[in-house]
Amino acid sequence: MSTGVGIIGAGPGAGALHAPTTARGGGRFDVVHVSDSGSGRAQGIADRSGARYSTGADELLADPRVDVVVLCGPPATHAEQALAAVAAGKRGVLCEKPLALTHEDVDAVIAACREAGTALIVGTNHLYDPAWERAKHYLVARGERIRGISVTASLPPNDRYHAAVTEREAAAGPGARIAPDWDDPAVASGVVHRLVTGLLVHDVPLLRDLAPVIERVAFARPVPPIGCALGFVASGVPVQVTAVMVPGGADALWRMRIATEADLLEISFPPPFVHAGSAGVEVRDGEGRVISHPRVADDGYIALWRAFADALDGGAPVEYDEIAADAHYAIELADAAAAAAGERA
Amino acid sequence: MIDVDLTRAGGATDRYAAAIAELPLTARAWRDPRGVGSSEAGGRRTADAPAAPASSPAALGAERTARVRVVSGASGWLERAGAIQRDSAAQAGHGPDSREPGSATVASAPTPIVIAEPEAIAPGGLSFARAGAAMIVERSRMPELPDAARAAAAAARTVVIEAALPTIGGEEWLRDAIGWARLLAGLLEVESCAHAGPALLASFRGRDGIPVSLIAHPTSGPPRIDAHALGEARVAARVDDAGVEVRVASDLGDLLLAADLASPARRALHRATAGNDDLPDLIHDERIRARLDEE
Numbered sequence: 191m192s193t194g195v196g197i198i199g200a201g202p203g204a205g206a207l208h209a210p211t212t213a214r215g216g217g218r219f220d221v222v223h224v225s226d227s228g229s230g231r232a233q234g235i236a237d238r239s240g241a242r243y244s245t246g247a248d249e250l251l252a253d254p255r256v257d258v259v260v261l262c263g264p265p266a267t268h269a270e271q272a273l274a275a276v277a278a279g280k281r282g283v284l285c286e287k288p289l290a291l292t293h294e295d296v297d298a299v300i301a302a303c304r305e306a307g308t309a310l311i312v313g314t315n316h317l318y319d320p321a322w323e324r325a326k327h328y329l330v331a332r333g334e335r336i337r338g339i340s341v342t343a344s345l346p347p348n349d350r351y352h353a354a355v356t357e358r359e360a361a362a363g364p365g366a367r368i369a370p371d372w373d374d375p376a377v378a379s380g381v382v383h384r385l386v387t388g389l390l391v392h393d394v395p396l397l398r399d400l401a402p403v404i405e406r407v408a409f410a411r412p413v414p415p416i417g418c419a420l421g422f423v424a425s426g427v428p429v430q431v432t433a434v435m436v437p438g439g440a441d442a443l444w445r446m447r448i449a450t451e452a453d454l455l456e457i458s459f460p461p462p463f464v465h466a467g468s469a470g471v472e473v474r475d476g477e478g479r480v481i482s483h484p485r486v487a488d489d490g491y492i493a494l495w496r497a498f499a500d501a502l503d504g505g506a507p508v509e510y511d512e513i514a515a516d517a518h519y520a521i522e523l524a525d526a527a528a529a530a531a532g533e534r535a
Numbered sequence: 536m537i538d539v540d541l542t543r544a545g546g547a548t549d550r551y552a553a554a555i556a557e558l559p560l561t562a563r564a565w566r567d568p569r570g571v572g573s574s575e576a577g578g579r580r581t582a583d584a585p586a587a588p589a590s591s592p593a594a595l596g597a598e599r600t601a602r603v604r605v606v607s608g609a610s611g612w613l614e615r616a617g618a619i620q621r622d623s624a625a626q627a628g629h630g631p632d633s634r635e636p637g638s639a640t641v642a643s644a645p646t647p648i649v650i651a652e653p654e655a656i657a658p659g660g661l662s663f664a665r666a667g668a669a670m671i672v673e674r675s676r677m678p679e680l681p682d683a684a685r686a687a688a689a690a691a692r693t694v695v696i697e698a699a700l701p702t703i704g705g706e707e708w709l710r711d712a713i714g715w716a717r718l719l720a721g722l723l724e725v726e727s728c729a730h731a732g733p734a735l736l737a738s739f740r741g742r743d744g745i746p747v748s749l750i751a752h753p754t755s756g757p758p759r760i761d762a763h764a765l766g767e768a769r770v771a772a773r774v775d776d777a778g779v780e781v782r783v784a785s786d787l788g789d790l791l792l793a794a795d796l797a798s799p800a801r802r803a804l805h806r807a808t809a810g811n812d813d814l815p816d817l818i819h820d821e822r823i824r825a826r827l828d829e830e
Contacts, residue, residue, distance in 0.1 A: 338734055338752035340697045344765040408729030409738040411746055413693045419748045421729065421736035428731040430750040432695045432765070439767025440784035449699055452756035476756035478776075534726075 192220040193281075193502065194255040198247050198271055199262030200224060200231035203286050203313075206352040206463050208260050209235050211491050214465070218499055219258075225250040227263070234358075247271055251278040258282035258309070258502065265388060269295035272310075276302045282309035282502050284494075288387040289517040296517040304510045309501035312513055315490030316459060317395040318497055321469035324483050325448070325457050326399065328473060334450035336400050336427050341393050343433040344443045351442075351463040369415035372535065379532030382410055382418045386524035390420075390431055393446060394520045395512075400448065401427040402515075404522050410530035420527050452476025465489050537601040537808055538565030540646075543615055545607030547651035547673075547800070554800035562804055565602065602646050603807045608653035608673070613660050616648050616670070647810075649673060649803050653817070655706035657825060671806050672813035675799035676711040676760065676774045680718050681792045683783050684770045691764035694720040694747040698761075699754040706824065708758050709751055714820045715762035715772060720747045723823055728830035737827055 195212055197204045204224065212219040221239040226232035228245045236243035244250055251259070251274055259275040261268050261283065269290035275283050276299075283303065289312050290296045303310040316322060329336075352358070370381045401424035408421040408428075417434030442461040447454065453476055459469040468490070471483040488496075500506040539555050539562050541548050555562045606615050623646045647669040680688070688694075698712035717723055721742025728737040734752035741747045757776055764770040769784040781792045795802070806813070 337699075337754065338697075338750050340695070340750050342695050342763055342765070344692075344769055346767075406729070408736045409727040409748075411726070411738060413746050415692070417693065419693060419695075419738065419746050421727075421738060421748060421750070423729060423731045423736070426731055428729070428734045428736045428750055428752065430695070430697070430736060430748050432693060432748055434692045434765050436692060436765075436767050439786050440769050440789075441786075443765070443769065443784070447697055447761070449697075449752055449754065452754060454699060454754075454756070454759060474757070474759070476754075478757045 192217050193499075194222040194253075194257045195219050195260060196223040196225070196250045196253060196256035196258070196280075197221060197235070197260045197262055198225050198250060198267075199260075199264075199286075200226035200229060200235055201262060202348060202352055202463070203262040204260070205231065205235045205358070206348075206356045207491065208262065208284070209239060210355050211465075211495055214492060215495055215499070219495065222255045223250045223253045247274060251275060251280070256280065258284065258498075261285045265291060265384075269299050272299045273302055276306045276308050279306075280308065282311075282498060284311050284313060284498050286313040287391045288312075288520055289513065291387060291521065293518055293521055296514055296521070300510050300514040300517075303508070309498065309508050310510065310513060311494065311498045311501060311508075312516070313494060314392050314395055314516070315494050316392045316469075317490070317516075318493035319457075319459065319469045319490035320486050320488055320493060321457055321459075321471045321483065322396060325455055325471050328455065328471075328483075329400075329448065329450065332450060332453060334452060336448060336450055338447075338449040339397065339400055339427060339429045340447040340449075341390070341397075341429075341431040341433075342443065342445050342447070343389075344440070345433070345435045345462075346438050346440065346442060347435075348462060351461050354464050370412070372412040372414060375532040375535040378412050378535035379528040381416070382412060382531040383524045383528035385416075385418045385433065386420075386527050387520055389433055390418075390523075391520045392444075393431075394523070395516045396446065397424070397429060398516055398519045401425040401429060402519075404519065404526065407523075407526040407530045409534075410527035411534055412531060418527070418531070420523075422523065422526070460489060465492065536560075537562050537603050537804065539563065539804065540565050540602065540604040542604075543607060543619070544605040544651060545609055547605060547607050550798065550800040551605050551649075551651065551804070554798055554804050557798070557801050558804060561808060562603075601808060603649055603671075603804065604646050605649045605651055608651045610654055612650055612653050613656055616650060619646065619648055647671060647807050649807055651800070651803070652707075655710050655824065656821060669807075669810060669812045670814040670817075671803050671811055672817045673799050673803040674711060674714065674813075674817075676708070676779065677714050677718065678779055678795050678799070678802065681781060681795075683790070683792055684764075684772070684781050687766070687768035687770045687783050687785070688719040688764040690768065691719060691745065691766040691770070693745060693765050694741060695763040695765065696747070696749040696751075696760070698749070698751040699756070699759045700751055701754065701758040704758070705753065708760065709827075710820045710824045711774070712749065712751060712760045712762070713823045714816065715760055715774070716741070716747050716749060717816065717819060719762060719764040719770060719772075720745050722819060723747060725823060725826050725830070728827050730830075735827060737830075739823075 224236040232243040444459040723739040739747040760774040
């Protein structure tokens with residue numbers, strides 16, 4: 191018997207990602223209700239699945255066929271909607287990142303889910319990518335100290351990846367990304383904050399695994415047209431994170447490089463939205479040997495939904511404390527980076 | 536044809552001898568019979584000097600033979616290069632560009648110097664008087680950027696440098712990592728720098744204010760520099776002991792650019808014939824490196 195899924199929010203995260211991904215679960219999940227804030231896009235997604243559609247979250251949360259809720263709306267709504275889902279007795283919440291924007295909201299959501307026994311998972315798909323487990327296993331087995339971490343991302347518009355996994359009505363396409371006024375300190379600070387909590391957060395669980403305690407931000411600056419470059423020190427490890435969103439051109443690059451005392455390990459993540467297998471892992475060890483781990487068919491999104499299923503079925507415990515710690519780390523980093531970017535502007 | 540003086544080449548002698556052998560139409564080995572720095576001949580090379588090569592300016596008339604001195608980049612290279620410059624200035628007579636063409640006694644133009652893989656040096660030491668001698672700097676980790684990479688880098692939105700520095704030679708590798716940032720982003724200004732033990736994080740402004748980030752840390756494994764220019768087209772350069780690999784990614788895909796398979800010494804001699812001057816770039820990179828040390 192499949193689990194009824196209600197999706198709140200009808201942007202690309204719903205239509206190009208979670209709705210089609212549930213169809214890969216062999217019937218384990220069934221989208222039964224989609225809601226939005228009144229844009230009308232929920233109907234389009236719902237019609238494809240034979241699901242209901244509505245405006246706002248209330249009707250969806252009251253729908254008895256909805257067992258679990260996927261939160262794909264604006265980040266500022268996630269904490270409130272997660273709490274509402276728990277209050278409505280839903281068995282599980284898959285919350286797109288970030289879980290919440292304040293430390294208090296993180297704690298409130300975690301406490302509510304823990305008390306209710308609600309399965310909770312956050313949509314940071316890099317954490318669930320099978321490649322990360324392989325990389326972590328290698329690092330633990332080698333037992334070497336981490337010397338430096340570098341995350342580099344260069345991202346064209348997602349349209350090309352949406353087109354690979356869904357179809358949309360011919361309509362006015364999304365507007366061009368409008369470059370912020372980076373000279374305005376408030377703008378610079380705000381955009382950097384959103385980039386950390388909404389984009390770079392994909393790698394926060396990985397960074398926290400490697401360098402768990404943020405010590406200081408060395409620099410944080412915007413990268414025109416839309417992007418940021420951060421340098422911070424965590425647990426004595428220098429971490430450099432650069433992400434830029436470009437108007438077109440080359441395919442997406444998202445790469446994490448982890449340097450130990452002797453080894454260099456690189457994880458190259460596939461483009462967003464698509465199901466093209468796991469990330470690639472390549473290690474150049476201290477002896478100069480290059481070891482390439484084979485990619486596997488499952489990508490981070492499929493693995494994320496499988497982990498959600500395991501949590502719902504009781505096959506795996508929900509790591510509330512880890513989820514909370516990741517969320518706190520993201521907020522701490524975002525706040526510090528935003529402050530540094532605002533001072534610099 | 537250039538005459539290449541290897542008397543001060545030290546440990547680089549064999550490499551440059553091989554490079555000369557690979558340039559039969561362009562270069563030949565030359566030794567100054569008076570010894571470098573000698574002023575016995577009054578600093579002037581005459582057409583009938585015993586060691587005057589057949590292709591000396593006097594012999595060739597209007598054709599002038601370039602002479603290049605290779606100086607080992609080992610410790611003390613600065614002093615050795617300085618001595619050559621002073622000698623060269625003395626030979627030039629009244630100034631660095633003093634020439635008397637057409638006369639039997641020819642006042643030489645300053646002799647270009649090739650520094651073979653120079654050790655890192657404090658930038659203050661690089662401000663010695665330049666007597667007009669061009670300086671070619673052999674830096675094997677920094678070949679010419681291919682045209683396709685140069686074009687992509689010119690439109691980059693940001694540059695990211697990652698450097699794994701060896702225990703021995705770490706300063707030179709860091710200097711070259713900075714050099715790669717310059718190749719991709721133009722001249723740099725330091726914005727911030729932070730140290731985490733032996734590692735460092737730095738941010739810079741490049742050409743037109745383009746953001747540049749650098750992370751450098753020690754390694755006990757093979758050293759490596761990864762340099763990225765990010766934009767609609769991307770450049771990814773990987774530098775290690777095996778050489779330099781440059782890739783360009785665009786909407787057409789990912790292209791591994793053809794490598795320049797000439798030896799660094801041969802490339803240096805070519806640049807010498809072209810009249811390049813690499814000193815400003817070296818000074819820039821060394822100053823940035825020293826600035827990062829101070830922060």
